[in-house]
Amino acid sequence: MIGSLGAPLITAVAETYGVSLAASQWTLTIALLAGAVATPVFGRLGAGPRRRRVVLWMLGAEVIGSLLTVVPVPFAFLLVGRALQGSGLGLVVLMMAVARDHLDEHRATRTIALLSVTTTAGIGIGYPLCGLLTDLAGVRTAYGLGLLITAAAFGAALLLLPEAPDRPPARLDVRGAILLAIALPALLLVIGETSLWSDNPALAVAVLLAAILLLIGWTFLELRTEHPLVDIKLLRHPAVAAANLVMLTGGVGMYLLFSLITRYVQTPAAVGYGFGLNTFQAGLVLVPFSVLGFVAGRLVPQWRDRLGARLLLAASTAFVLAAFVLFAVARSHLVEPVVAIGILGFGVGAFSAAMPTVILAVTPQAETASAMSVNAVVRSVGFSTGSALGGLILAAHTTRVFPHASGYGAAAWIGVAVTAATLLIIAVLPLRPR
Template structure:
């Protein structure tokens, strides 16, 4: 049975949203998991970290496997792995099984790039561009759906009920994929570069871990620098290996094109600022009023603050394809980055009333949505159709590094302004103005780098 284009679009976006919801399940549940399983908050944090690490490693692997003729099989297997992982998070098993389940869930984060490849292969050019833009937005803005839902379920029925949400939606996605996902066009079979996958599985988690470990940078700077340098050297070695492999895990030769290299640099620097502000707002609104600022929101209430981020992000994602033809890639990326800059400035100067961080978060969502929707077109304009999944997987990894850096930067700045339990409010102002500078630098980078097709 042939899937209609409209049904296929709904299915692809549905999978993109599920991936975002599954990825966001860890963050709101950290405290509840610690209480439920009797572990420390540091141990509970791994329910988020291990999913993100698994996703960062799996994304390039899925991108390569999905570039061949067995893409449908790869998607069905990965959704099956997510269902099994989701089941492990729901069953009353020891904490170690929860971590295994979260890793299995996180490995499916790379499915978004496969959905982009499906859209490019099976939809007309206009519909494909809109769908890919929405998928890029969904992978970020969708967390505004997962946060309040998981928070509400935890408050009502406990942490396993929240993880049960993951089981339900992944099972639904697997069923939908069985009926709606078409076969990939005939292409030569691709061989998985096992050496490249193993080296990346060592280097990338090391890089993301050391970037995100605020305490390590505060207390053991020398060790943090050593791990960072080692991870970077391993990634350089991995790049050299990929460049000299007949069927590489990632075709790094695509990065030689100025437009692709520039787009990934912009994604890296832009991602730092975007996630910095996102993490600042999330933390600020949950700070209890006895700290002298903040609003003491619980998990569910803080999740509701993120809803405008998601709604306006999706609105921007719908508008961007039409704007792109009139404005061009450079102006569109500059405009969306300027919107993020405005959100930073608003949070820097006005956060004494709850409505102000909510508005800033909504503005941020619109900017992030427009930025995320514009980015794939810049890369895919100079990427062969057969390499869609591989090229977008690189961009997804770059985004993960940028987001991790932004999160860690916010933690380090706030830590420098902490003398008691909570940071001084001045720390949020300092972090916001540093974000203004970083976002302004991204604007400058967009202005000078070659982002159009040559």
């Protein structure tokens, strides 16, 4: 739900705080960057006996951040609040570790599958609610929903979250955390800033190369560190490496189509296409995405033993491919993008729920949070790349304000190619544990 407090509110934040849309965009960007950095750090801290305290501190920071978004403070404090909210995006991987430690194998598998699709469910609920609250009572009321939810989550954790099993305390690799905190935001920023690629491509390439070199250096540092932030050696296992590669390419296609559809339905019909939906109406379009994604998450544990990880990932990717093809060939009536995003939601939900099965099958129980935090970071990079790819393609087909309809077709067919490549990767790479 906290994740849905970004994109739908950008315009309202600009109007309320008297800032530009580019500045308002940072309320989304800073939360995503904070989450990308915090996820592996808190994943490591939560791997030992301090997990309950780590979770409570994360939720406490989210409550404080949510409070800063509600009270009338300068825009800079709003950004601080959004960063504190974003730091809690790594909670999902810690909850997976809780499930694996405290539930039997069958219930843990079902719970982890559901945890994998909580983001999908939160978007479908949060987008229309945020849009409605903003239209009725202003942006701070929508942020108030975030405060209510984070306070409820903090109370639930305080009362119900069990202590972690007695293990040696996890030591934080400070050097690795600092290097990652520089390299990863640089990578995500340069990927997501489509204007930088069109206005100053040389600078964009330079920043991208610098970020990649820093990440390579970080990888070597982690391999030589006695207590690394992320156990890179786990990535040497063919199944884990293959799963993360599939997550990267699959994430590009999934978020590309998600961003295309949400932008398309809000385009004014006077342009010659689109349906001119407002924020609340566009949020309702996402409800099928959320509902079918949650349904897929419920079904995956039942299919796992019958189909196996490879076939599950292939089938879910095929749903994403079908959604791309539908959007590419039919989008003149509102029902067609709605059906496409529903099919996409089912594919994303099944894909997200099947991914932990591959990784955790070969991961030691104590390394659950760390291994899944790496996968979460890979997903963030894939999603950012998909969003940027969509923006660049549409920008290339724009002459005035809105892109030509052909831009959406071109982006959709490129998404078909990316998703088909993901299917090919799933078919040839080793995804089964040895």
